[in-house]
Amino acid sequence: MDRIYPVYNAFRHSRLLHGNWHFAFDRHELNWEKQIPKGMMVTVPSDLQDNFIDLGDRQYASSMWFERHEFIPKEWLGEILQLHFDGIGRRAIIYVNGMEVGHHNGVFIPVVFDITRHIRYGEENQIIVKVNNEIRPFELPTGHVKVAPIGDKPNVRHVDYHVPSGLYDSVYITVAPQNRMIDVSFQIEEATPEKAVVSYVATIKGNCLVTAILRDQEGRVVATGVGGNGRLSLDSPHLWTVGDGYLYRVDFDVSRLGKQHDTYSVPLGIRTVQMQKGMYYLNGAPIRLQGIRLQGHHVDSVSKTPMVVRREMSRLLSLGGNCMYSGGYPLPQFVLTMADEMGILIIDEFPAAGLGVKHVGDLENRQKSFYCGTDAKLRILPSHVEMIKSLMESHKNHPSIIGWSLIHEPGLVLEADESYFATIVETAKALDPEHRPLIMTTRQKSDDIHKSVVKLFDCLIISQWSDARHNEQDITEGLRDWQAAYPELPLVVRLAEVNDNTLYMSPAECMAMNEHYMLRQLKALNAIGVVCGEFLESVDFTYGGTIKDCWK
Numbered sequence: 001m002d003r004i005y006p007v008y009n010a011f012r013h014s015r016l017l018h019g020n021w022h023f024a025f026d027r028h029e030l031n032w033e034k035q036i037p038k039g040m041m042v043t044v045p046s047d048l049q050d051n052f053i054d055l056g057d058r059q060y061a062s063s064m065w066f067e068r069h070e071f072i073p074k075e076w077l078g079e080i081l082q083l084h085f086d087g088i089g090r091r092a093i094i095y096v097n098g099m100e101v102g103h104h105n106g107v108f109i110p111v112v113f114d115i116t117r118h119i120r121y122g123e124e125n126q127i128i129v130k131v132n133n134e135i136r137p138f139e140l141p142t143g144h145v146k147v148a149p150i151g152d153k154p155n156v157r158h159v160d161y162h163v164p165s166g167l168y169d170s171v172y173i174t175v176a177p178q179n180r181m182i183d184v185s186f187q188i189e190e191a192t193p194e195k196a197v198v199s200y201v202a203t204i205k206g207n208c209l210v211t212a213i214l215r216d217q218e219g220r221v222v223a224t225g226v227g228g229n230g231r232l233s234l235d236s237p238h239l240w241t242v243g244d245g246y247l248y249r250v251d252f253d254v255s256r257l258g259k260q261h262d263t264y265s266v267p268l269g270i271r272t273v274q275m276q277k278g279m280y281y282l283n284g285a286p287i288r289l290q291g292i293r294l295q296g297h298h299v300d301s302v303s304k305t306p307m308v309v310r311r312e313m314s315r316l317l318s319l320g321g322n323c324m325y326s327g328g329y330p331l332p333q334f335v336l337t338m339a340d341e342m343g344i345l346i347i348d349e350f351p352a353a354g355l356g357v358k359h360v361g362d363l364e365n366r367q368k369s370f371y372c373g374t375d376a377k378l379r380i381l382p383s384h385v386e387m388i389k390s391l392m393e394s395h396k397n398h399p400s401i402i403g404w405s406l407i408h409e410p411g412l413v414l415e416a417d418e419s420y421f422a423t424i425v426e427t428a429k430a431l432d433p434e435h436r437p438l439i440m441t442t443r444q445k446s447d448d449i450h451k452s453v454v455k456l457f458d459c460l461i462i463s464q465w466s467d468a469r470h471n472e473q474d475i476t477e478g479l480r481d482w483q484a485a486y487p488e489l490p491l492v493v494r495l496a497e498v499n500d501n502t503l504y505m506s507p508a509e510c511m512a513m514n515e516h517y518m519l520r521q522l523k524a525l526n527a528i529g530v531v532c533g534e535f536l537e538s539v540d541f542t543y544g545g546t547i548k549d550c551w552k
Contacts, residue, residue: 001112002082003183003203003393004264005333006174011262013076013175017127018044021167022067023051026130029063033095033128036065044068045087048133048165059154061145066129066167074122079175083113086332087169088131090139095128106140106383107163108330108351109390115173133165138379140387141408142354158354159409161328169332179206179261181252186397187433189231191272191283196237198270201433202228202252208261213251214268222248239283240269240399242322245343247399269340269399275437275458278490279532280402282345289345289492289533290551291323292316294335309335313342319544320551325461325494325535328353328408328441330391339400347439347461347492348395349405352384352424356411371410371417381420385427392431404428405439405461413449418456425456439492446481454486459532463494476524483530492533495521514542522550 006014023042024032042051044066049058072081083094083101091105096118104111119125135143135155143157157163183203190197202210212225214232223232238246247267254262274281280289294312316324323345330351339346356370370376388406395401406424413421428438437458442449454460462482482491495518518536525531539547 001182002174002176002180004181004266005394006084006172007264009263009265011177011180011260012264015070015173015175017068017070017171017173020044024065025057025060026063026065032065033093033100033130034098035126036067036128042066042166044167044171045169046166047089047168060165061134061153061155063130063132064166066131068127069124070127070173072119072121072123072125072173076119076175077121079116079177080114080180081116081119082174082176083115083127084110084172084174085112085167085169086110086171087164087167088129089133089164089166089168090135091132093130095126095130097126098128106387106390109387110394111390129167131166133163135163138375140352140355140380140383161351161353161408177262179208179254179256180204181210181254181262181264183393184250184252184264184266184397185433186250186266186268188270188272191237191239191270193239194236196234196239196270198232198268199433200225200230200232200250204228204254206254206256206261208254208256211253211255213253215249215251217246217248237270240271240340241283241343242287242345243317243343245269245339245341245400247340266397267337267340268397271399273402273434273436275490278488278530280437280490282402287322289323289535290321291325291345291347291533291535292319292321292539293494293535293537294324294326294331306334306338309338310342313338313344315539315544316344317342319539319548321547323347323402323533323535325349327494328405330395333394336395336398336400340398344400345402346398346400347403347405348391348401349408349441350387350391351408352387352406352410353408355380355407369412369414369417371413371420376420381423384424388424388427389431392428396432396434401436403437403439403459404432405441406457408441409443409463410440410449411444413444413453415450415452418450418452421453421456445478446485451485454489457489459490459492461492461494461535476528479525479528479531483528487530489530490532491528491530492535493525493531494535494537496537511543515546518542519546519550 020041024036090107102113214223223234279286325347441461
């Protein structure tokens with residue numbers, strides 16, 4: 001599978017398949033791979049529920065079918081055609097002209113299918129996708145389907161975690177040459193104001209020569225390399241940093257016997273990221289993470305509204321912040337690209353949520369552990385590993401990403417569970433040539449996760465104090481327990497604003513309460529040495545000037 005993001009140039013084409021698709025609910029598992037019933041249309045990309053008003057349709061949990069027809073010109077004959085899906089919720093079978101081209105399982109995971117042999121050139125081509133959105137107990141994130149008395153089967157989430165349904169993200173066809181680049185990885189070996197050294201590994205399809213040309217933002221050539229495995233060195237580099245997302249460009253030319261077959265350009269931010277002595281270091285200098293959550297769930301506010309994301313990033317920088325997180329959702333490519341360009345740090349989070357939890361609020365699950373069980377080892381762990389591989393291979397070249405959160409709020413974790421967590425950590429280590437910190441996000445107390453598991457991670461994101469609203473001891477007690485148990489382990493703390501119990505408050509009173517609570521939290525965090533950053537849920541209910549003063 002090609003792992004590079006689609007581009008449009010002299011050798012490559014990319015066509016979005018956005019707009020209206022024919023759609024049909026399939027409550028009886030019928031065979032419509034040749035043609036689905038007509039009469040209903042939905043918009044792609046979109047979450048299924050956004051297309052309907054009826055509650056039964058919005059909560060539908062079973063199979064559904066999508067169909068679209070696309071003209072493919074004869075000029076594309078001889079090239080490689082691939083069908084890309086940036087997001088399918090949750091599993092799918094794809095058909096082109098009535099022939100099955102592949103299966104997919106996993107929400108938030110991009111997938112690519114080679115459809116070259118299934119295309120009719122110079123004609124309309126039929127694309128049909130059968131999607132099933134049922135949430136299952138042994139998939140990521142977890143849940144189950146409940147059979148209602150009236151016959152409906154709504155999805156039941158085990159945690160407060162929205163899972164989109166259907167074709168909720170971009171769908172497109174790409175055209176690429178037979179001899180082409182299919183993947184590239186970078187490693188920043190050295191990055192100082194005086195010199196930078198970047199190694200790269202380019203994977204090529206076909207017996208071809210690769211040439212790498214490094215250009216600055218003005219297009220000037222500043223370094224060159226030959227071969228699929230090489231190094232680029234330059235003097236006086238412009239380093240990528242917070243608020244200054246300076247991006248070089250690496251042009252990879254693929255040629256054979258003097259004839260160019262492919263070219264592919266990749267943005268490159270030159271910077272180093274390390275975790276040392278309980279602190280993040282960016283370009284060798286310590287930095288405290290000061291972040292804001294992207295508002296709303298993954299589909300409604302992120303993948304649909306680039307303008308809102310840019311505005312939020314600009315507001316974050318204006319307040320003196322430097323980092324964004326999503327609360328357990330992988331971010332779309334365009335959000336990561338925007339963060340690269342604006343100089344925003346990103347904790348990339350994976351959708352391993354709800355594991356070992358039976359219902360919303362049951363995060364401790366003290367009776368028994370989940371991860372040492374047979375079902376977890378044989379059914380969950382392989383999916384978890386594949387999810388890590390897919391997302392890290394897709395996101396690895398973004399300079400904005402400074403850490404990987406591999407699991408979200410895992411519940412009770414015992415010593416017997418160490419092998420599960422060791423497997424996902426070792427998988428992630430092997431995939432990232434830059435060795436960015438590996439993180440676990442948890443709401444558990446320090447004695448709910450065994451020490452052998454905690455020590456596998458470089459950092460923890462702690463989010464267990466969202467309800468501690470009335471005395472300062474509640475805010476710091478759990479953190480001090482973590483510090484006592486792991487005095488060398490860095491912690492990033494997620495804070496929440498007070499936006500409940502305000503029915504009889506004026507907006508000014510509500511804002512004042514939030515401001516008071518936030519100031520008290522930040523003051524408490526500054527007294528805890530292992531805390532290397534804080535994430536705010538929002539600044540909408542707080543005076544921006546207060547945050548700016550705290551973060552200056």
